[in-house]
Amino acid sequence: MATAPYNYSYIFKYIIIGDMGVGKSCLLHQFTEKKFMADCPHTIGVEFGTRIIEVSGQKIKLQIWDTAGQERFRAVTRSYYRGAAGALMVYDITRRSTYNHLSSWLTDARNLTNPNTVIILIGNKADLDAQRDVTYEEAKQFAEENGLLFLEASAKTGENVEDAFLEAAKKIYQNIQDGSLDLNAAESGVQHKPSAPQGGRITNEPQPQREGCGC
């Protein structure tokens, strides 16, 4: 039983990006702990979370890099984009400015990741509909124009949080299946563990001849 968490066949690297205070860390916390963190400190640089999910019967471990939104950390956090298989680009539906900055975040995401990186746009704080400052429709249109997945979610209620992470994973997995994401390519952001999925026969496989011939 205890072994179950280790039987995953893929690892996907995710990054979460977006303006300060849009709720990136809270989304992550809701996703990994299924709890809402009301009083969340500013992230310094980057923090991490992991969770194992299942897509089409395959266990996938998501390794999530939750970046700081503060402008002063931007230079540092840009270093972490490389090799991400998925990116969650988050804005706050009650603050228009966080939506207006999306193009700059998108530019970074496009420039610093590989062309296959799946980007999903998340309008967070969907529970605060009364204070809404960005309509669903315009965000949806922005996402479509830029080829992004899109969801409105709430880290507070948990609405769509699972889906946000899952939708991106499905898309990545689909890219792997149809061959558009080459796992052998550098920076694919996906790591395949050949030994885990098929079960049975493979146990000895990944240890090829090395004994004695090190030089």
Next chain:
Amino acid sequence: MSDTENQRDFLETDDDFKESPFTDTVSDAREEFKCDASDKGETTSLTMTRKRPESKSSTESEESSQGKDKDTDAGQKDRPSENYQGGWGYWGNWGKSLITSATATVATVGQGISHVIEKAESSLGIPSPTDMSGELKKEETVDVLSTAGDAANDKSSSNTSHIGGAIGMFSSLTNVVQSTGKTVLSGGLDALEFIGKKTMDVIAEGDPGFKKTKGLMLRTSTLSEVLREAKEREEQQTSHLVDTDTTRKAHYGMLFDELQGLSHLEALEILSSESAAKVKSVFTTLSGDELAKLKEELELVKKSFSLIEFDEEEEECIDDDGEEFVKEVTAAMAEMKIMVTADKLVQARKRVEDWMSDINTQREEEEKARCITEEIHASAIRSLAELTARAIEQFHKIAELVLHSQEEKDTVLQQAKILSQMTIILCKEVSVLSKKFTSSLTVVGTHEKGDVLNPLITGIFLEASNSASYIQDAFQLLLPVLEISYIQSYMRTA
């Protein structure tokens, strides 16, 4: 300078460094690489410390080669020697190339008896015994190899042979070390740590071929890859066992990953290699005199990174409950002049203390005492993994904060000193903890047979030794970060 200006400054440097120096690095790395691979005897360019200074150049080349390598990807798979992509870069070859390159260091991450055996196999398996120069060393290695080999052959039978192999390895390694005239510190951990760090170098002294292998190894993998690989193997192995809670609890590598130690390390490596690339690119823009002057000043930063000396235990403070440690790290972080606290380290240390007092309470009840050896072992491993993970996180946070702060040169020098001090404090604490846990074990386990107790004790010392190595490696990763911080201040005042 306002914040936004700084920002732009940073971004610009970023861009610059993306343009030119990258291609530089590629050819550099390639050339160096070929060199190493081709001339067997010439190993002077490789530094043989356990602190893997090479990891920087490997990540650099990894970064820089990504663009170029798109087209050669297919071919690369068949040429493991050219796999210098790391981090998230080269999953395809997982379990193939890394295993080869990583084993020597990886083996030390292993835990439990079978891992110890593996260590014996792999660390000694790399140098071919016939290549060993000294007669004495030769004999002993062969001896150990055969013990280890035997033990591995009948893995399924009893535990005793494993222990024999493990103990045999340690004693002969000790002899190797002694026979080359090095002093072996007394005391379990010191000796083990010393051996852990020195063995490879000592073996390498007598064996240029091995030295080269190790050089290649360092070049092709970063520490996080090595650790990741080790963890993978633990995962695989545990998934084949009938998994009791204890086996899972006591796996250092898996715990270290769960506690995000690996992630922080990977992130720190990224910052370190990018900083190193920036330092390099600054060098290329300077003329002879300017460059010489800057390099001379940078020696001051480097000094703190090369002079780490561990005093051999001033006085044993086994009764220490961590107060001293908490005070020291808190004070050290306060002096850093960046907004960093040691809170998480302090919490981790307190948790360790809680476990220890749990153990002590249980120990008093005779009944329970019998079954708590495993538990103490598990607590020890968990404590070490947690403290190490938090130490790496601390260094990672420091790197992030240093990179965006704009400090004066003197402050940077001061920071370097504090960090070197911090490394000593952390390693000492690891050593103290392992001693406390093992002495608990010894007390509790007086009724246990040696073959039950010894591997547990050995396991704790091994992981403590590894913890100390990772902390020191992480510390070394901070050097380029402080260098670039120093350079930025230097440029401002110039």
